[in-house]
Amino acid sequence: MVYYSNKAAVYFEMKDYENCIKSCDDAAKQAEGGNYDYVKLAKALARKGNAYLALKQYDESVAWFQKALLENQDHGIKM
Numbered sequence: 001m002v003y004y005s006n007k008a009a010v011y012f013e014m015k016d017y018e019n020c021i022k023s024c025d026d027a028a029k030q031a032e033g034g035n036y037d038y039v040k041l042a043k044a045l046a047r048k049g050n051a052y053l054a055l056k057q058y059d060e061s062v063a064w065f066q067k068a069l070l071e072n073q074d075h076g077i078k079m
Contacts, residue, residue, distance in 0.1 A: 001030040001037070005044040008051075017051040024048035042072035 008023035027044035030036065049064035068074075 001027045001040050001044065004030065005040060005047065008044065008047050012047060012051060012054075015054070017055050020051040021048055024051070038071045039074075042068045042074060045071065046074075046076075 004023045004027035008020045008027065011017070011020035011023055024044045024047055028041065031041045045064055045068035049061045049068060052058075052061035052064060
């Protein structure tokens with residue numbers, strides 16, 4: 001999950017938001033097995049929310065931030 005999340009961060013910095021979203025989806029798929037770090041999953045979901053925010057898809061962005069907060073009540077995500 002960390003690999004895909006870090007890959008998404010690189011895509012985000014390159015302003016390649018579509019690939020960032022795909023990498024975040026890949027990170028979330030790694031968590032489907034049930035044994036995962038909820039903090040890392042929340043970070044990937046928040047990163048996906050930031051990508052949608054950069055694409056000005058605000059409703060989608062808010063939805064992903066809310067999902068991230070369900071995983072981990074991180075103050076950074078709330079802000």
